[in-house]
Amino acid sequence: MPLGERAGDKSESRYCGVETQFNDDMPHVLAFNLSHGSFDFVVAPLMDPAYRPSLMQKESGVSGVLPFAGSDLVLSPSQWSSHVVGKISPWIDLDSEDEILRVDSEITLKQEIAWASHLSLQACLLPAPKGNSCANYARCVNQILQGLNSMQLWLRIPLVKTDNDTMDVNSSNLDDSWEIWNSFRLLCEHHSQLSVALDVLNSLPSANSLGRWFGESVRAAIISTDCFLTNARGYPCLSKRHQKLVSGFFNHSIQIVLSGEPVHSLPRINSDLAANNNDNNVDGVQKHPLRPYLDYVGYLYQRMDPLPEQERFELGYRDFLQSPLQPLMDNLEAQTYETFEKDTMKYIQYQRAICKALQDRVPDDKASSVTTVLMVVGAGRGPLVRASLQAAEETGRKLKVYAVEKNPNAVVTLHSLVKLEGWENIVSIISSDMRYWDAPEKADILVSELLGSFGDNELSPECLDGAQRLLKDDGISIPSSYTSFIQPVTASKLYNDVKSHNDVAHFETAYVVKLHNIARLAPPQPVFTFIHPNRSTDKSNNRYTKLQFGVSSDTGSAMIHGFAGYFDAVLYKEVHLGIEPSTSTPNMFSWFPIFFPLRTPISLHPGSSLEVHFWRCCRPSKVWYEWSVTSPSSSPIHNTNGRSYWVGL
Numbered sequence: 001m002p003l004g005e006r007a008g009d010k011s012e013s014r015y016c017g018v019e020t021q022f023n024d025d026m027p028h029v030l031a032f033n034l035s036h037g038s039f040d041f042v043v044a045p046l047m048d049p050a051y052r053p054s055l056m057q058k059e060s061g062v063s064g065v066l067p068f069a070g071s072d073l074v075l076s077p078s079q080w081s082s083h084v085v086g087k088i089s090p091w092i093d094l095d096s097e098d099e100i101l102r103v104d105s106e107i108t109l110k111q112e113i114a115w116a117s118h119l120s121l122q123a124c125l126l127p128a129p130k131g132n133s134c135a136n137y138a139r140c141v142n143q144i145l146q147g148l149n150s151m152q153l154w155l156r157i158p159l160v161k162t163d164n165d166t167m168d169v170n171s172s173n174l175d176d177s178w179e180i181w182n183s184f185r186l187l188c189e190h191h192s193q194l195s196v197a198l199d200v201l202n203s204l205p206s207a208n209s210l211g212r213w214f215g216e217s218v219r220a221a222i223i224s225t226d227c228f229l230t231n232a233r234g235y236p237c238l239s240k241r242h243q244k245l246v247s248g249f250f251n252h253s254i255q256i257v258l259s260g261e262p263v264h265s266l267p268r269i270n271s272d273l274a275a276n277n278n279d280n281n282v283d284g285v286q287k288h289p290l291r292p293y294l295d296y297v298g299y300l301y302q303r304m305d306p307l308p309e310q311e312r313f314e315l316g317y318r319d320f321l322q323s324p325l326q327p328l329m330d331n332l333e334a335q336t337y338e339t340f341e342k343d344t345m346k347y348i349q350y351q352r353a354i355c356k357a358l359q360d361r362v363p364d365d366k367a368s369s370v371t372t373v374l375m376v377v378g379a380g381r382g383p384l385v386r387a388s389l390q391a392a393e394e395t396g397r398k399l400k401v402y403a404v405e406k407n408p409n410a411v412v413t414l415h416s417l418v419k420l421e422g423w424e425n426i427v428s429i430i431s432s433d434m435r436y437w438d439a440p441e442k443a444d445i446l447v448s449e450l451l452g453s454f455g456d457n458e459l460s461p462e463c464l465d466g467a468q469r470l471l472k473d474d475g476i477s478i479p480s481s482y483t484s485f486i487q488p489v490t491a492s493k494l495y496n497d498v499k500s501h502n503d504v505a506h507f508e509t510a511y512v513v514k515l516h517n518i519a520r521l522a523p524p525q526p527v528f529t530f531i532h533p534n535r536s537t538d539k540s541n542n543r544y545t546k547l548q549f550g551v552s553s554d555t556g557s558a559m560i561h562g563f564a565g566y567f568d569a570v571l572y573k574e575v576h577l578g579i580e581p582s583t584s585t586p587n588m589f590s591w592f593p594i595f596f597p598l599r600t601p602i603s604l605h606p607g608s609s610l611e612v613h614f615w616r617c618c619r620p621s622k623v624w625y626e627w628s629v630t631s632p633s634s635s636p637i638h639n640t641n642g643r644s645y646w647v648g649l
């Protein structure tokens with residue numbers, strides 16, 4: 001049974017598992033934890049913990065039947081795959097100095113994974129690496145990964161990061177467990193079936209350091225009963241920081257697993273009985289010893305704010321890579337226009353900007369005598385024409401509008417709109433590319449919306465440069481400028497999706513994507529700015545920018561899989577529009593961010609800085625970006641000559 005509903009939100013559910021002891025009666029394990037305990041799945045050992053291959057051979061002389069938890073027949077295939085995560089024997093230590101232990105570990109790991117694959121389990125939990133060195137463990141797991149069915153391997157990693165200046169005796173010589181994960185996954189070449197199960201302990205690292213994990217492939221968070229505090233009524237509860245972390249897990253679809261013995265003696269829960277798992281029968285009601293902990297986790301889930309409608313609508317787009325539009329080379333389809341047109345906020349901002357421009361252009365005392373010539377260039381199906389007419393009405397200014405559109409299909413809609421609305425005397429429709437139209441007169445105001453997620457990536461600069469001759473010398477362009485931004489991110493899911501294509505071209509392409517499971521490692525920085533009209537003598541739209549990013553010391557080291565890209569546009573004076581996170585226009589959904597991947601992810605240590613280069617390159621037929629990193633290590637230059645990704649003119 002999922003953790004209930006999130007404040008009336010039926011669109012998502014979350015599941016909660018429980019870590020169990022070895023028990024060769026698997027039907028009982030399921031009945032007890034699922035039916036009576038209301039957990040959704042168990043993380044259960046598959047093999048007797050006393051088993052050691054070396055002892056077996058010594059004892060019997062031959063290797064006999066392995067001490068697995070019952071035959072595959074004891075549960076149905078769907079029970080095995082939906083309700084059991086295999087817990088690999090925690091004693092295994094593939095990097096031990098003791099060769100017998102090392103060999104036993106490798107044999108056992110392979111036997112257990114083979115058995116779990118045979119059962120079609122969805123995942124197995126691998127024990128945490130024992131020390132700071134994990135090369136042999138990683139080698140063995142990597143071998144397994146090469147031939148594995150679709151099963152996920154969750155590497156257990158304790159959530160530990162001590163400040164460098166405080167030596168925590170409890171954490172042995174482990175300063176930052178992220179380093180172990182990083183080392184392990186680098187050795188396994190970022191294999192997409194290798195992910196993390198975080199062991200949440202009662203003390204938590206800093207918020208920045210925790211944030212890194214949301215860009216990693218974390219599938220589960222194991223919360224020990226030791227993490228729980230006791231509320232005034234004697235029930236388990238979590239500290240504010242743990243609560244926030246658990247909400248983060250819910251938001252990032254990380255499954256919760258409860259683990260450990262009950263540490264709260266509640267009226268109806270006797271912990272002695274509870275430890276015995278089998279017969280927790282109090283007052284004739286069989287109650288799972290961890291039920292109060294599960295109830296609390298369910299309460300945290302249900303207490304979360306409901307997802308705003310827009311977020312709910314965008315759920316299916318989360319971390320889904322899309323190719324950016326080519327609105328100049330291709331003609332947009334009706335459904336694309338329809339999506340744009342629903343974005344009320346975008347048109348509200350344009351209308352505000354047009355109102356201000358009209359008022360600046362024509363003083364109140366001339367409002368009834370002066371007619372402003374306004375051109376909407378790239379009018380689509382007319383929403384900016386409507387916004388312009390509404391602005392004229394709102395400010396009492398007289399307007400003459402030219403709606404210029406190069407997509408003949410959208411022009412059909414424009415004609416019927418003008419007729420339907422009775423705008424024939426005010427609006428002229430021009431079916432032409434704005435760069436080549438010979439206008440009968442010049443415009444006071446040129447309104448356009450040719451912006452991509454990265455601002456200039458849909459060739460607004462090239463189109464508006466071509467249309468600038470339509471504007472009077474003192475005319476106004478709305479937008480008057482736009483700036484792109486980038487920010488380094490951990491985005492292991494996106495990286496693996498790009499990698500799955502097995503070619504360089506996909507790593508040299510920018511994608512539009514609703515970023516979700518990512519960690520933003522430093523604040524965004526501006527990349528390229530374009531100003532309209534461009535009155536400078538330098539008309540080139542080629543650009544080059546070098547940026548330096550640092551990661552704060554309390555974050556710890558982090559992996560950079562690529563760059564999130566955004567834009568901010570100044571429509572007119574203080575009216576702006578954009579998706580740069582710190583200034584983004586609320587409730588606007590026309591643009592998801594853009595993502596520029598890196599062919600090889602780069603680890604960044606605190607104190608070192610990341611040096612990034614971005615180029616915008618133009619030829620008569622196409623525009624493209626190239627990008628590279630030169631510090632802390634050099635990447636290749638991505639997308640040389642626009643060989644993999646470009647926007648056609």
Ligand SMILES: C[S@@+](CC[C@H](N)C(=O)[O-])C[C@H]1O[C@@H](n2cnc3c(N)ncnc32)[C@H](O)[C@@H]1O
Nearest residue numbers: 328340378379380384405406407433434449463
């Ligand atoms: C992003 S859409 C915006 C459409 C509309 N203004 C809106 O807000 O819904 C850009 C529009 O500009 C048109 N467009 C792009 N480049 C153009 C050009 N050079 N000349 C004329 N129209 C162009 C496209 O066909 C498309 O209809």
